[in-house]
Amino acid sequence: MKIALITGGSRGLGRSMALHLAARGTDVILTYQSRREEADAVVAEIERLGRRALALPLNVAAHASFDSFGQALKATLEQRWQRSDFDFLINNAGIGISVPIAQTSEEQFDQLVNIHFKGVFFLTQKLLPLIKDGGRILNISSGLARFSMPGMAVYASAKGAIEVFTRYLAQELGPRRITVNVLAPGAIETDFGGGRVRDSADINQLIAGQTALGRVGLPDDIGGAVAVLLSDEAGWINGQRIEVSGGIHL
Numbered sequence: 001m002k003i004a005l006i007t008g009g010s011r012g013l014g015r016s017m018a019l020h021l022a023a024r025g026t027d028v029i030l031t032y033q034s035r036r037e038e039a040d041a042v043v044a045e046i047e048r049l050g051r052r053a054l055a056l057p058l059n060v061a062a063h064a065s066f067d068s069f070g071q072a073l074k075a076t077l078e079q080r081w082q083r084s085d086f087d088f089l090i091n092n093a094g095i096g097i098s099v100p101i102a103q104t105s106e107e108q109f110d111q112l113v114n115i116h117f118k119g120v121f122f123l124t125q126k127l128l129p130l131i132k133d134g135g136r137i138l139n140i141s142s143g144l145a146r147f148s149m150p151g152m153a154v155y156a157s158a159k160g161a162i163e164v165f166t167r168y169l170a171q172e173l174g175p176r177r178i179t180v181n182v183l184a185p186g187a188i189e190t191d192f193g194g195g196r197v198r199d200s201a202d203i204n205q206l207i208a209g210q211t212a213l214g215r216v217g218l219p220d221d222i223g224g225a226v227a228v229l230l231s232d233e234a235g236w237i238n239g240q241r242i243e244v245s246g247g248i249h250l
Contacts, residue, residue: 001025001026001027002025002026002027002087002088003026003027003028003029003077003081003083003086003087003088004017004018004021004026004027004028004029004086004087004088004089004090004230005028005029005030005031005073005086005088005089005090005127006018006021006028006029006030006031006090006092007030007031007058007060007090007091007092007093007123008030008031008032008033008060008092008093008094009028009030009031009032009039009042009055009090009092010030010031010032010035010038010039010041010042010055011035011038011042012188012219013092013140013185013188013219013222013223014030014090014092014093015042015219015223016219016220016222016223016224017090017092017222017223017226017227018030018042018046018053018223019042019045019046019049019223020220020223020224020226020227021088021223021226021227021230022045022046022049022051022053023049023227024227024231025051026051026087026088026230027046027051027052027053027081028046028051028052028053028054029053029054029055029056029073029076029086030042030043030053030054030055030056031055031056031057031058031060031093032055032056032057032058033057033058033059033060033093034057036055036057039055040055042055043055052080052081054076054080056069056072056073056076058093060093060094060115060119060120060123061111061114061115061119063114063118063119063122063123066122066123066126067126069123069126070126070127070130073086073127073130074130077130084130085130085131085132085135086130086131086132086135087131087132087135087136088135088136088137088138088230089124089127089131089135089136089137089138090137090138090140090226091120091123091124091137091138091139091140091162092140093115093119094115094116094140095111095112095115096152096155097111097112097154097155098151098152098155099151099154100150100151100153101153104153104154108154109154112154112155112158113154113158115158116155116158116159116161116162117158117161117162117165120139120162120165121165124137124169128173131178133176133177133178134176134177134178135178136178136179136180136181136229136230137166137169137173137178137179137180137181138180138181138182138183138226138229138230139162139163139165139166139180139181139182139183140162140182140183140184140185141159141160141162141163141166141182141183141184141241142155142156142159142184142185143184143185143186143187143243143245143248143249144156144159145159145160145162145163145184146184146243146249147248147249159184162182163182163184163241166180166181166182166239166241167180167239170238170239171239174238179235179237179238179239180238180239181229181237181238181239181240181241181242182240182241182242183222183225183226183229183242183243183244184241184242184243184244184245185217185221185222185243185244185245186207186211186216186217186243186244186245186246186248187207187216187217187245187248188216188217188218188219188221188222189204189216189217189218189219204216207248210248210249211245211246211247211248212246212247212248212250213246213247214246215246216246217244217245217246221244221246222244225242225244229242
């Protein structure tokens with residue numbers, strides 16, 4: 001029995017990841033920032049699939065809280081699973097802010113970097129003692145780290161940093177047989193970034209026209225890919241960037 005920790009697992013891509021992993025027999029601990037009812041609903045869905053699940057609060061921008069989160073996670077593992085470790089860490093939580101470089105404030109810059117890079121770096125550091133030897137770490141990047149869209153410079157730059165961080169993690173954690181990869185979604189129909197891709201027909205059609213498979217991605221496209229990358233069969237994939245975008249901007 002394996003246990004996955006998914007940050008931002010109460011909605012959007014994180015929810016799909018949690019459900020796909022549960023369907024393959026993995027128990028799930030998911031984090032949420034403020035919407036406890038959404039997190040509880042995902043926990044209930046996982047339990048209906050026959051797996052155990054639990055939701056813990058976490059603000060990935062509040063780096064000073066990582067010590068107490070680690071302690072809460074350790075207690076949860078011991079009490080609920082009678083274990084001192086878990087198998088999979090998925091660094092998924094994030095936000096989207098679209099603003100041109102010329103209008104980007106230092107506050108917006110810090111918010112995005114704190115969540116998408118500094119938060120991932122130091123949360124992963126804090127949880128390394130709890131990750132089982134032979135486990136997996138999967139970081140979430142973005143297609144925007146490869147191609148460019150006006151307004152997304154800070155977000156994409158932070159994701160680019162995550163892609164480099166992933167390679168270094170894979171190198172340094174090799175002696176523990178922990179694989180580390182980064183998954184880069186393309187545009188997905190969720191409420192991310194205000195739901196622009198999902199709710200704007202013009203944006204949706206524009207992206208679909210730039211994608212080889214002729215449509216915008218859906219959450220289950222990503223959730224399914226995550227389940228595959230964390231499967232036993234994918235254990236020799238390490239230090240890699242896998243883009244899951246339907247072939248956008250080829």
